[in-house]
Amino acid sequence: MTDNSVIIVGGGHNGLVCAAYLAKAGRKVTVLEAADQVGGAAVTREFAPGYQVSACAHLLFMLDKDISSGLGLKKHGLKLAAADMETVSLSDTGEHLFLSGPEARGGDLSADDAAKLKQFNARMNKFADVLRKVYKGRPPRLVGEWQELKGLAKLGLAVRGMGREDMREFLRIAGINIYDVLQEQFDSEMLKGAVAWDAVLGGHLGPRSNNSILNYLHKLTGDVNGKRGAMASVRGGMGGVTAALAKAAEAAGAEIRTSTVVSRIIVENGTVTGVELENGEKLSASKVVSNADPRTTFMDLVGLKHLEAGVALQVRNIRSRGSVAKLHLALDSLPRFTGLDEKALGGRLLISPSVVELEQAFDFSKYGEISESPMMEITLPTVHDDSLAPGGKHVLSALVQYAPYNLKQGWESGRGELLKRCMAVLERYAPGIGATVLHSEVLSPADIEREFRIAGGHWHHGEFALDQFMMTRPMHGSAQYATPLPGLFLCGAGAHPGGGVMGAAGRNAANEIIARGDAA
Amino acid sequence: MNKKEHYKTFVYPTAFHSRTSKLNQMQESHRWKDYLVADVYEDVALEYFAMRNSTGVFDLCPMTKHKITGPDALEFLNRMLTRDVSKLKPGRVSYCVWCDDEGQVIDDGTVFHMRPGEYLLCSQERQLDWLSISSLGFEVTITEPTHELAALAVQGPTSCAVLRKMGLNDIQNLKPFGIAWFDFQGSELMVSRTGFTGDLGYEVWIEAPRAEALWDALFAAGKEHGIRPIGTHALEMTRIEAGFIQAGVDFLPADEAVRPGRTRSPFELGLSWLVDFKKPNFTGRNALLEEKEKGSRYNFARLDIAGNKPAKDAFIYNSKKQVVGTVTSAMWSPTAKANIALASLHAPWGKPGDELYAEIYYQRELKWSRVMARATVVEGAFFDPERKKVTPALDF
Numbered sequence: 032m033t034d035n036s037v038i039i040v041g042g043g044h045n046g047l048v049c050a051a052y053l054a055k056a057g058r059k060v061t062v063l064e065a066a067d068q069v070g071g072a073a074v075t076r077e078f079a080p081g082y083q084v085s086a087c088a089h090l091l092f093m094l095d096k097d098i099s100s101g102l103g104l105k106k107h108g109l110k111l112a113a114a115d116m117e118t119v120s121l122s123d124t125g126e127h128l129f130l131s132g133p134e135a136r137g138g139d140l141s142a143d144d145a146a147k148l149k150q151f152n153a154r155m156n157k158f159a160d161v162l163r164k165v166y167k168g169r170p171p172r173l174v175g176e177w178q179e180l181k182g183l184a185k186l187g188l189a190v191r192g193m194g195r196e197d198m199r200e201f202l203r204i205a206g207i208n209i210y211d212v213l214q215e216q217f218d219s220e221m222l223k224g225a226v227a228w229d230a231v232l233g234g235h236l237g238p239r240s241n242n243s244i245l246n247y248l249h250k251l252t253g254d255v256n257g258k259r260g261a262m263a264s265v266r267g268g269m270g271g272v273t274a275a276l277a278k279a280a281e282a283a284g285a286e287i288r289t290s291t292v293v294s295r296i297i298v299e300n301g302t303v304t305g306v307e308l309e310n311g312e313k314l315s316a317s318k319v320v321s322n323a324d325p326r327t328t329f330m331d332l333v334g335l336k337h338l339e340a341g342v343a344l345q346v347r348n349i350r351s352r353g354s355v356a357k358l359h360l361a362l363d364s365l366p367r368f369t370g371l372d373e374k375a376l377g378g379r380l381l382i383s384p385s386v387v388e389l390e391q392a393f394d395f396s397k398y399g400e401i402s403e404s405p406m407m408e409i410t411l412p413t414v415h416d417d418s419l420a421p422g423g424k425h426v427l428s429a430l431v432q433y434a435p436y437n438l439k440q441g442w443e444s445g446r447g448e449l450l451k452r453c454m455a456v457l458e459r460y461a462p463g464i465g466a467t468v469l470h471s472e473v474l475s476p477a478d479i480e481r482e483f484r485i486a487g488g489h490w491h492h493g494e495f496a497l498d499q500f501m502m503t504r505p506m507h508g509s510a511q512y513a514t515p516l517p518g519l520f521l522c523g524a525g526a527h528p529g530g531g532v533m534g535a536a537g538r539n540a541a542n543e544i545i546a547r548g549d550a551a
Numbered sequence: 552m553n554k555k556e557h558y559k560t561f562v563y564p565t566a567f568h569s570r571t572s573k574l575n576q577m578q579e580s581h582r583w584k585d586y587l588v589a590d591v592y593e594d595v596a597l598e599y600f601a602m603r604n605s606t607g608v609f610d611l612c613p614m615t616k617h618k619i620t621g622p623d624a625l626e627f628l629n630r631m632l633t634r635d636v637s638k639l640k641p642g643r644v645s646y647c648v649w650c651d652d653e654g655q656v657i658d659d660g661t662v663f664h665m666r667p668g669e670y671l672l673c674s675q676e677r678q679l680d681w682l683s684i685s686s687l688g689f690e691v692t693i694t695e696p697t698h699e700l701a702a703l704a705v706q707g708p709t710s711c712a713v714l715r716k717m718g719l720n721d722i723q724n725l726k727p728f729g730i731a732w733f734d735f736q737g738s739e740l741m742v743s744r745t746g747f748t749g750d751l752g753y754e755v756w757i758e759a760p761r762a763e764a765l766w767d768a769l770f771a772a773g774k775e776h777g778i779r780p781i782g783t784h785a786l787e788m789t790r791i792e793a794g795f796i797q798a799g800v801d802f803l804p805a806d807e808a809v810r811p812g813r814t815r816s817p818f819e820l821g822l823s824w825l826v827d828f829k830k831p832n833f834t835g836r837n838a839l840l841e842e843k844e845k846g847s848r849y850n851f852a853r854l855d856i857a858g859n860k861p862a863k864d865a866f867i868y869n870s871k872k873q874v875v876g877t878v879t880s881a882m883w884s885p886t887a888k889a890n891i892a893l894a895s896l897h898a899p900w901g902k903p904g905d906e907l908y909a910e911i912y913y914q915r916e917l918k919w920s921r922v923m924a925r926a927t928v929v930e931g932a933f934f935d936p937e938r939k940k941v942t943p944a945l946d947f
Binding site: 298299300301330334335336337338339340341342343344347515 | 623626627630631651652681684685687688689831832833834835836837
């Protein structure tokens with residue numbers, strides 16, 4: 032009998048998706064999660080007595096619908112608290128801009144900009160469709176058998192199929208920055224600031240950095256119930272997604288062990304044969320699939336000495352310095368933002384008033400400093416979901432940029448400094464909010480690294496950039512989920528297609544393993 | 552060396568410069584890794600025959616030396632080099648090559664296992680960058696004492712007698728590829744029975760400030776034994792006779808190659824004996840394993856060519872007049888009395904006994920002529936004397 036056992040290191044959303052698909056295909060799957068609950072960076076946990084929050088990612092907008100329907104996530108308990116959240120770009124004068132896909136109103140928006148936004152949105156979605164296509168499977172290789180060339184040809188055809196004008200525009204802007212493109216299109220500073228936020232969120236880049244268009248298109252590949260660019264809040268927090276995935280995986284026959292820390296991936300005679308746990312227990316399997324980021328996988332769990340020197344160098348050079356911090360506040364009452372209706376608090380609130388201020392905020396992080404005036408994406412999940420806080424109380428969850436992983440002053444003192452700056456910014460938009468804060472928590476990239484075991488605290492397990500994209504994600508030779516080490520596969524956000532709670536990397540990795548049959 | 556001032560010096564003198572520069576009658580030198588080395592001191596033929604008949608001394612200071620220590624030193628070398636270094640005992644030296652991930656040779660050299668766990672890796676090319684890359688994940692300390700460690704190659708049939716006379720007792724009992732340590736006027740002198748000439752010979756290593764004293768003692772001891780400084784031209788002749796390959800001549804270091812297909816694997820350089828697949832991991836292993844299964848693109852060949860016209864840079868043809876490769880090194884061998892060459896041939900050409908043709912262009916009194924000379928692929932070195940291997944070393 033052939034050994035069809037698979038160990039998945041890490042029970043993040045991709046690990047669970049991978050587990051579910053492999054178990055459905057008849058593999059004997061064991062998921063080992065270090066934390067006391069599954070979820071990885073898509074997790075809900077208490078941050079103050081009685082207050083729950085999505086501890087890392089806080090909105091759902093990229094989950095692949097083939098995965099959610101294919102694994103029956105609704106049946107397994109996934110419930111959206113809000114499915115089509117409006118984006119509100121806050122203004123400290125109360126002249127807020129409201130955005131929903133191609134529609135915008137308010138703020139400093141002119142009729143001309145509103146019309147142009149529709150065209151811009153349509154075109155960007157068309158470009159994002161090219162990515163959507165290549166996200167469905169493993170990326171093609173640049174060299175290799177004819178099947179690989181077929182994959183490349185398909186990609187070329189998808190680009191060509193956009194029509195001459197759009198293809199030209201796609202090729203022109205794909206590698207450049209969102210700032211230049213927005214300057215060409217729009218006058219509204221608020222609109223540009225809000226759109227640019229989506230192009231820089233999660234990465235170590237500003238709106239004037241190249242790859243910001245690529246990041247923007249990546250985000251646009253997502254949808255909620257078929258609606259492009261929509262954002263959803265999950266009932267019970269992001270842990271609701273991974274809880275449903277865990278149920279789906281277990282229903283398919285996978286075993287999930289939490290509080291099980293893998294200390295190393297065992298390599299014997301050049302082949303991966305299993306894992307060793309922190310308690311010394313050894314588990315063997317015909318294949319080990321790592322949901323951990325590539326640097327953690329290769330440097331900490333495998334050990335670079337088991338790789339060839341060139342591969343080891345590539346691993347070391349993967350860029351994965353996080354720049355996002357997480358702010359959690361327990362509030363005594365709903366905050367009051369100047370000029371904002373209470374109804375609008377259920378939306379996604381952005382503090383990114385202009386593309387220039389966003390770029391200036393990034394400048395600090397280039398030199399290892401916290402932005403003087405941090406930019407934020409704020410959600411108040413308790414507006415839709417009463418399960419997260421005691422009655423009448425609220426939770427504020429914010430992604431804060433920029434907070435560089437390599438902070439010069441160190442994160443021990445930096446954490447308090449960041450909280451102070453965040454509160455100063457919030458106070459500008461929601462005067463009096465500080466007085467309603469009951470508890471607070473700041474997760475710096477260093478905390479994210481520690482809590483979620485992601486090297487560099489980078490949400491996407493590695494910067495999302497053209498040199499770490501598709502056939503070079505996380506690096507060439509490991510881009511098709513199999514690694515140079517026989518028996519070891521990658522299934523996390525560090526692999527194609529990348530970060531965001533989408534599950535595509537986990538599914539594609541499972542498909543690759545199934546397609547390879549019993550071969551390592 | 553003051554690291555910030557290095558660029559102000561065009562070329563560095565070696566530790567023996569005060570001695571070699573006086574002897575260098577021709578004042579012909581070239582740059583070897585930023586050091587000045589003599590091409591020829593007086594006459595190439597005299598220097599060549601000194602090495603084959605008495606003793607030639609070659610200034611080896613520019614040879615790049617890397618010292619590797621630390622708990623992972625052995626594991627590190629085993630991952631970097633293609634051969635199994637765990638078999639190398641303290642006090643022994645071994646020839647080795649290392650490859651990139653594509654299995655293409657970066658350089659060849661010698662690895663010295665000095666005291667237990669303390670290694671010295673010598674190579675023609677600077678390798679610190681590659682060693683640093685290769686050390687990721689290993690607990691090792693790597694230094695490059697090239698400038699601090701002076702070295703001489705003392706090669707030829709009377710070399711043992713010269714060193715004995717210099718006071719190195721028992722040196723005759725040092726086996727080929729062995730290392731011994733001696734006291735030299737209060738300093739430690741390391742001697743290895745190694746060389747690039749395929750003959751009885753030694754390499755002697757001493758801290759740079761004692762280099763001149765070593766030179767003086769050596770030449771005083773060798774006076775009656777026909778000792779002579781030799782330049783790179785003569786050394787080049789002896790290494791071709793020995794059948795040794797040289798970086799930049801017989802193969803292109805993989806880290807310097809720009810064009811695809813210009814580099815060679817160990818198999819393609821006749822060095823399959825240095826590749827040990829029993830090791831579970833070394834850089835280049837995956838690619839070399841694939842090459843072993845699919846076959847190599849090139850073969851390395853030693854050619855015995857008809858006539859006496861050196862086949863320098865010659866194209867090699869098969870009997871159908873198709874070009875099947877090129878000569879990389881060639882000479883008329885005075886000792887082997889043969890017209891010899893090293894060549895890189897397209898597979899499958901290059902098996903021992905293959906009869907091929909070398910297209911040789913030569914000049915007589917400014918008139919160019921061309922000859923298609925028969926070239927036979929032969930096995931083994933062109934010059935391989937018994938005295939190279941015999942221990943105790945013979946006295947001449």
